[in-house]
Amino acid sequence: MNRPATIGTPALPSNKPFLGDRLQLVREFKGLTQRELGNLLSVPAARISEYEKSKRPPTEAFIERLALTTGFLPEFFAKKSVDPFLESECSFRHRRDTTQKLKDQVRAHASLLGLVIEQLREIVDFPTFLVPHIPASTTDEIEVAAEETRRNWALDINAPILQVGRALERSGVVIVANSVDTFKIDAFSRFGQASLVFMNRGAGTSSSRWHFDLSHELGHLVMHRHIWTGSVETEKAADRYASAFLMPRGAFLREYGNRPFSWEKVFELKRRWRVSIAAVVRRSRDLGLIDDATYRRSYQYMSYKGWTRSEPYEFQFQEPELLDHALQAVSREPNGIGKLCAKLGISFDAFQSFVPGTFISTYLPEQSLFLVKP
Amino acid sequence: MVPMLMSFSPWEHYPSLEEDRLIELAETLRHTRDRAVEVSFPEDGDGNWSIGCRIYERTIFALRRASQATPWLRVLQETQHLRLTFAIGSEPLKLYKGDPDDVPGRSLVRSFAELRQMRLAFQEREANAENLSLRIAVESDDSGRATQISLVEVDEFGETQRVYEIPRRATNVVPMVAPPIDLAPPTLKLVKKRKKEEGLEQAGDNRDTGTSK
Numbered sequence: 001m002n003r004p005a006t007i008g009t010p011a012l013p014s015n016k017p018f019l020g021d022r023l024q025l026v027r028e029f030k031g032l033t034q035r036e037l038g039n040l041l042s043v044p045a046a047r048i049s050e051y052e053k054s055k056r057p058p059t060e061a062f063i064e065r066l067a068l069t070t071g072f073l074p075e076f077f078a079k080k081s082v083d084p085f086l087e088s089e090c091s092f093r094h095r096r097d098t099t100q101k102l103k104d105q106v107r108a109h110a111s112l113l114g115l116v117i118e119q120l121r122e123i124v125d126f127p128t129f130l131v132p133h134i135p136a137s138t139t140d141e142i143e144v145a146a147e148e149t150r151r152n153w154a155l156d157i158n159a160p161i162l163q164v165g166r167a168l169e170r171s172g173v174v175i176v177a178n179s180v181d182t183f184k185i186d187a188f189s190r191f192g193q194a195s196l197v198f199m200n201r202g203a204g205t206s207s208s209r210w211h212f213d214l215s216h217e218l219g220h221l222v223m224h225r226h227i228w229t230g231s232v233e234t235e236k237a238a239d240r241y242a243s244a245f246l247m248p249r250g251a252f253l254r255e256y257g258n259r260p261f262s263w264e265k266v267f268e269l270k271r272r273w274r275v276s277i278a279a280v281v282r283r284s285r286d287l288g289l290i291d292d293a294t295y296r297r298s299y300q301y302m303s304y305k306g307w308t309r310s311e312p313y314e315f316q317f318q319e320p321e322l323l324d325h326a327l328q329a330v331s332r333e334p335n336g337i338g339k340l341c342a343k344l345g346i347s348f349d350a351f352q353s354f355v356p357g358t359f360i361s362t363y364l365p366e367q368s369l370f371l372v373k374p
Numbered sequence: 375m376v377p378m379l380m381s382f383s384p385w386e387h388y389p390s391l392e393e394d395r396l397i398e399l400a401e402t403l404r405h406t407r408d409r410a411v412e413v414s415f416p417e418d419g420d421g422n423w424s425i426g427c428r429i430y431e432r433t434i435f436a437l438r439r440a441s442q443a444t445p446w447l448r449v450l451q452e453t454q455h456l457r458l459t460f461a462i463g464s465e466p467l468k469l470y471k472g473d474p475d476d477v478p479g480r481s482l483v484r485s486f487a488e489l490r491q492m493r494l495a496f497q498e499r500e501a502n503a504e505n506l507s508l509r510i511a512v513e514s515d516d517s518g519r520a521t522q523i524s525l526v527e528v529d530e531f532g533e534t535q536r537v538y539e540i541p542r543r544a545t546n547v548v549p550m551v552a553p554p555i556d557l558a559p560p561t562l563k564l565v566k567k568r569k570k571e572e573g574l575e576q577a578g579d580n581r582d583t584g585t586s587k
Contacts, residue, residue, distance in 0.1 A: 125563045159552035166557040255551065260409050272554070297413060304417055322560050329562055 018063065020054035022077045026070050027052070028108035029354065031101065041065050071350025079345060110196060112354050113176055117196070117323070119343055123336075124326045129172035136223045139286075142237055146244035149222055158251040160273040163318045164211045168218055173197055175214065175320035177356050197221075199320075206310065207317045208276035215242035243283045247273050253287060261290050261298075271313050278302060278311075327355065382536040384525050387503060390463025390495075391525065395446055399462065400523040400540040403469070403512060406436040411518040425518050426471070433469065434458050450487040459488045466491035467508050467525075474511040474524045474537040481509055482532050505530045511537075 027037050027048070034052070035045040041062060050056040058066075063074045120126075132152045134145040150157050153171060161167055165175055175197045197217040199210065219241030220229055227234065247269075255272070259265060261284070269280045281302070285295040302308050330336040341351050384391040410429040414420040434449070437460050441447045450459040450466065459468050466488045470481040484492070484507065496504055506527050513522045525538040 123565055125565055125568055127560050127562075155555055156552050160554040162554050162556050166559060167555075169560040170557065251552070260405060261412055262408065263412075272551075274554075294413075301415060304415070322562070325559065325562050329564055333564075 018051070018054075018057055018077050019079070020052040022072075022079070023048070023058075023066070024052040025108050025111055026066075026072050026076075028101075028104040029112055030070060031105045033101070040069055067347075071347040071353070073345045073347060075342075076345030109354055110176070113174075113323075114196065115344060116340075116351075116355055117174055119340060120323075120326050120330065123333075123340070124329055126174070126322065126326065127170055127172045131168075131171055131173060131218070131221050133225050134222050135225075136241075137233075137237060139240060142219075142223070142240045143244045143249055145222055146219075146241050147248055149218070149245060150248065157248045158254075161211075161246070162274060164214050164246070164274070165318050165320055168197065168214060169320065169322040173218070173221065174322050175199060176323060177320060206276065207315050208270065208274060208279065208311070210317065211246060211274055212242050212276060212279055215245045218242070218245065240286070243279060243286060246275050246279065247283050249287055252283060253289070256284065256287075256289050261294055263301075266298075267313055270311075271315075274315055276311060277307060324356070382527070382538055384527075384538050388465050388495075388499065388508070390446070390461075390465045391508075395462050396525060396538070396540045397543050398444075399447070399510070401543050402436055402440055403433060403510070403523055404520040406432050407512065407514070407518065407520045414518070422518075429518070430458075431456070450491055452485060452487050457485060459485055459491070461491050464491070464495040465508055466495065467510055469510045469512065471512045471514065473513065474526045474539075475534045477509055477511070477526060477528045477532055477534060479532065482507065482528065482530075506535065 027034070030037070032040070033045075034048040038045040038048045041048075042065075043062065047056070051058045051062075063077065066077075067073050117126075130152065132149055134148055136142045136145040147157055153167060155161060155167060169175060173196070177199055197214060199205075199213055199217075216238045219238035220234070223237060223241060224234055229235070229238075252269075252273075255269065256265070263277075266277050266280045266284075269275075270277050273280070275283075278299075281290070281295060281298045284290045285292070290298070299308075302311075327337070330340055333339075337348070337351070341348050344351070383393075384396065385393060407429050410432050411425060414425045414428065434456070437447070437458070438449050441449050441460070446463050448461045450461055452459055459466055461467065468481055468488065470478055472478060488507075506529055509526045509528055511524045511526045512520055513524075515521050523540045525540060526534055527536040528534050
């Protein structure tokens with residue numbers, strides 16, 4: 001049995017290192033357990049565990065089978081360790097019944113995108129990261145934090161933002177629509193080398209909900225940097241931030257006026273401020289414009305009308321652009337995407353399985369990218 | 375709108391019915407009605423009857439409450455709890471929902487409270503206005519919200535004589551509405567292109583300063 005002489009990064013027979021954390025990343029992204037991957041590659045689950053923990057180097061034949069099965073080339077597993085999206089540093093918003101496997105899959109997806117963005121930064125200049133850091137916990141502090149963010153970005157505090165995603169992307173936050181098919185995870189964000197907001201873009205995602213979710217994640221980036229999020233308090237704070245960022249209190253109070261509550265007015269405010277009617281009703285209560293009883297009845301009515309699932313007067317959806325534009329810029333270069341895939345050590349098929357974007361339609365992969373067995 | 379009926383300025387004929395008072399009364403009625411409509415759920419079985427009852431009882435409540443803070447407004451003592459007659463100054467008034475030119479028969483009936491109040495009002499009225507009653511007509515849309523509130527002058531035979539459409543409260547406070555922020559897409563530049571441009575700039579600077587590498 002070939003055992004490495006020292007514990008650490010074991011050497012491949014061809015003297016190339018094999019990084020176990022990259023195997024784990026690929027396995028998690030594929031949504032496979034160690035047993036399932038072992039079955040696919042005809043090795044026991046314990047062997048996969050050993051490879052992932054770098055306790056034992058895999059054979060060349062295993063790496064070839066792995067590459068053929070997953071589309072991640074042998075070079076991919078020989079590169080430096082991944083900067084993984086750890087659960088502790090991600091602001092995860094998901095349903096309570098979300099399985100650990102699904103969360104791992106989504107985090108692995110984000111980590112892979114982090115690798116792509118890191119590589120893209122060598123080719124493309126992304127906007128400078130300009131998200132202010134304003135710790136806040138009380139209601140008033142949160143309101144001020146949201147207003148300060150707008151001021152930082154020179155966004156009129158009295159005006160609605162037509163494209164919230166662009167506001168974030170212009171400030172260096174990369175927004176990615178989730179390609180893992182799940183409705184159980186709404187969004188998560190991460191501050192770091194690649195500040196990323198990862199959003200679920202399911203079929204039922206409304207434009208107004210998208211705006212709110214983006215602002216919620218922005219709230220985490222602004223207020224909860226280096227803080228463990230996911231508690232009721234941090235989520236409530238991020239929700240309040242999102243409301244305050246989308247509908248600053250002064251302007252909202254002025255425009256609500258002293259008229260009594262009416263759905264006509266709620267829809268009028270929704271259309272103007274590009275938010276959901278639920279967000280308008282919630283903001284109205286938060287600012288003391290309606291009482292608790294009216295708030296409860298409004299929610300009952302929204303639920304009855306089915307507006308909590310799908311509501312009228314939605315506006316045009318604004319897709320994330322930054323990553324797509326970067327990839328388009330690269331794809332306009334001779335064999336740009338091919339070179340990018342080669343640098344990442346990923347086949348084009350595997351690349352397009354986790355990188356969303358319109359660049360795919362314009363790109364014809366080079367033959368050299370396919371794995372050719374010697 | 376009642377184009378065939380003669381419009382008039384009530385305060386010229388009924389001194390108690392000042393324009394500001396009528397507007398304030400109409401705003402109270404409008405606000406009360408709209409609030410009542412908002413909490414009605416036709417999908418849960420609320421119909422014209424239940425919505426109408428809620429509006430009516432709330433209106434009585436709202437006028438009673440307003441009369442406590444408004445010296446010129448009084449809700450007259452009626453023998454029946456849910457009968458509503460009120461007075462602006464000395465002029466008794468009753469409410470009905472419908473067109474100003476079609477006063478319902480039940481609204482023409484004068485209660486003792488109204489008759490008693492009319493005796494006081496006659497002292498202020500013109501001589502030929504003795505047999506005229508005053509009613510407030512509330513018109514509404516399909517949802518029940520008030521669209522127009524009018525003061526109606528009706529004779530003893532139920533014929534509408536004159537109508538004053540009470541205007542909405544004029545407000546000179548128009549909220550400032552800032553235009554929405556329309557952002558351009560984020561911009562990106564290829565690193566090599568940027569470096570090339572920086573190189574050119576560097577070369578240009580060197581030429582300007584006369585230095586070279």
